[in-house]
Amino acid sequence: xxxxxxxxxxxxxxxxxxxxxxxxxxxxxxxxxxxxxxxxxxxxxxxxxxxxxxxxxxxxxxxxxxxxxxxxxxxxxxxxxxxxxxxxxxxxxxxxxxxxxxxxxxxxxxxxxxxxxxxxxxxxxxxxxxxxxxxxxxxxxxxxxxxxxxxxxxxxxxxxxxxxxxxxxxxxxxxxxxxxxxxxxxxxxxxxxxxxxxxxxxxxxxxxxxxxxxxxxxxxxxxxxxxxxxxxxxxxxxxxxxxxxxxxxxxxxxxxxxxxxxxxxxxxxxxxxxxxxxxxxxxxxxxxxxxxxx
Amino acid sequence: xxxxxxxxxxxxxxxxxxxxxxxxxxxxxxxxxxxxxxxxxxxxxxxxxxxxxxxxxxxxxxxxxxxxxxxxxxxxxxxxxxxxxxxxxxxxxxxxxxxxxxxxxxxxxxxxxxxxxxxxxxxxxxxxxxxxxxxxxxxxxxxxxxxxxxxxxxxxxxxxxxxxxxxxxxxxxxxxxxxxxxxxxxxxxxxxxxxxxxxxxxxxxxxxxxxxxxxxxxxxxxxxxxxxxxxxxxxxxxxxxxxxxxxxxxxxxxxxxxxxxxxxxxxxxxxxxxxxxxxxxxxxxxxxxxxxxx
Numbered sequence: 126x127x128x129x130x131x132x133x134x135x136x137x138x139x140x141x142x143x144x145x146x147x148x149x150x151x152x153x154x155x156x157x158x159x160x161x162x163x164x165x166x167x168x169x170x171x172x173x174x175x176x177x178x179x180x181x182x183x184x185x186x187x188x189x190x191x192x193x194x195x196x197x198x199x200x201x202x203x204x205x206x207x208x209x210x211x212x213x214x215x216x217x218x219x220x221x222x223x224x225x226x227x228x229x230x231x232x233x234x235x236x237x238x239x240x241x242x243x244x245x246x247x248x249x250x251x252x253x254x255x256x257x258x259x260x261x262x263x264x265x266x267x268x269x270x271x272x273x274x275x276x277x278x279x280x281x282x283x284x285x286x287x288x289x290x291x292x293x294x295x296x297x298x299x300x301x302x303x304x305x306x307x308x309x310x311x312x313x314x315x316x317x318x319x320x321x322x323x324x325x326x327x328x329x330x331x332x333x334x335x336x337x338x339x340x341x342x343x344x345x346x347x348x349x350x351x352x353x354x355x356x357x358x359x360x361x362x363x364x365x366x367x368x369x370x371x372x373x374x375x376x377x378x379x380x381x382x383x384x385x386x387x388x389x390x391x392x393x394x395x396x397x398x399x400x401x402x403x404x405x406x407x408x409x410x411x412x413x414x415x416x417x418x419x
Numbered sequence: 420x421x422x423x424x425x426x427x428x429x430x431x432x433x434x435x436x437x438x439x440x441x442x443x444x445x446x447x448x449x450x451x452x453x454x455x456x457x458x459x460x461x462x463x464x465x466x467x468x469x470x471x472x473x474x475x476x477x478x479x480x481x482x483x484x485x486x487x488x489x490x491x492x493x494x495x496x497x498x499x500x501x502x503x504x505x506x507x508x509x510x511x512x513x514x515x516x517x518x519x520x521x522x523x524x525x526x527x528x529x530x531x532x533x534x535x536x537x538x539x540x541x542x543x544x545x546x547x548x549x550x551x552x553x554x555x556x557x558x559x560x561x562x563x564x565x566x567x568x569x570x571x572x573x574x575x576x577x578x579x580x581x582x583x584x585x586x587x588x589x590x591x592x593x594x595x596x597x598x599x600x601x602x603x604x605x606x607x608x609x610x611x612x613x614x615x616x617x618x619x620x621x622x623x624x625x626x627x628x629x630x631x632x633x634x635x636x637x638x639x640x641x642x643x644x645x646x647x648x649x650x651x652x653x654x655x656x657x658x659x660x661x662x663x664x665x666x667x668x669x670x671x672x673x674x675x676x677x678x679x680x681x682x683x684x685x686x687x688x689x690x691x692x693x694x695x696x697x698x699x700x701x702x703x704x705x706x707x708x709x710x711x712x713x
Contacts, residue, residue, distance in 0.1 A: 152573065152574055152577070154577075155577070156573065156574075156577050206528065206532065209528070211523075211525040211528065212525060212528075229505075230505045231505040231506060231580070232577075234500065234503070234505065234506075234528060235573055235576065235577060237532070238496075238500065238531070238532055238535065238573065239568055239573040241532065241535045242535070242564040242565070242567055242568030243568060245539075245564050246564070246568070249561070259553055259554045259557050260553045262557060263553050263556060263557055263560075266539070266557075266560065267543070270536040270539050270540070273536055274533055274535075274536030274537060274540070279446065279450065279529055279532065279533040280446055280450075282529065283446070283448075283449070283450050283529060286525070
């Protein structure tokens, strides 16, 4: 992503380390270490950036960087569990061995489940540092947990696993992705906007933007799985074909999928513009979705 | 437990079924079924009863039965994960095959993690039905998640697994149990008292009572593992010895352990009495801890 986003990402990385130090004192050895390992994965930090930029787009002026990490904690838990042998059974993630390869499945499961309450604690502490009222904290918590719960990631994960090798239609595939990755991306940018006191129609536009870029992200994930190599991707490429998963390139062709992703970005940005909250930052994140190479 | 507690337990059972029906519509097939199966396990419903009785002891007069189910949802998740092959590896629980034996480990893991946000949703809906203010809802959520998070069940579970075969001291064993089962029992009775607007000193007494009966419960669990049979217990008896776990009977003898449990109950009830909130219901639950046979 553009280099002047690096300052924000650097701040986010610092906050994630802080979370490891501040919140994990009560956890015995390996579980705390596994959580830290998961949080320090060299990720793109899209969700915290989206929370931060949603906050600023809706007029927020405080330091929202701790609050913005809450969806990243939830995301890190979901990766940890997705990689488990009984789920996707992945050995590598972002160029490093997956959590269960380092700490074992038992610790990876325990670390993952303890990150759900941890993410709520981060919401609370982040929101308190910004002196947000308790009703806003409740709304933030609800937004995060709904995305991490039945209607969100879990539902998508189940449908994804069920869909392996079974040939989903484009609509079914979209429903899987909206739930599995879209819900938390929408929640991230929405949480930022909620913290800034966005209006209902602004929140609608923000959610629409989130859904659009979330889908675009997933489409490009599928495209990269076909076009990239394992070393560039940092995880095993070509797995979708091995697992006979339905993908956008399989359904639309590589170019068709890329065009679909671009159309989604355009639509998302139009929505923000019509509410007067299209910022350079939100535009950059959206464009990153379709230009990234890993 | 005494037969006139049956009405409350019956109401709780109805609420748990309702939770299955109301909240799980968005979850695909097996995960929803696994959650229902877990919630409908023929358990003692101690945690909901404690929440209900804590509420009434602190002067609450509304119907708190839905709110009271929130810690049971958290408890049911923890059992589901504790029984997994990579954890305690148990095939039977309360006379039925464990969740992963019926639905597989993958579904048991997914069902378990989705019950954490579900438990928070139950807090929210239960509290809203009682028209509790948002600050109280926040406090209830915090109490529940803290018990389910790092300082509570997870920490205890890790220490328990680490302690297998290694000979814990009495103090270490007590710390494990306070975290693994005690934290959620304390949270249950405390949540009821918080919902009723208990004073700080009442909450202190309630928490003390919760710790005491939680430990007594665990001591008697260890005792029953030694003295009971698999058919009465509804789970495999004698497993502690097989796993070479530290237990109270091993450290204090069976009679010494039983006496310790009785002393704890007396202490807990004294605390409630000194705050003027010793009710017949809370006394009955406490006594059940040391008289139960399964």
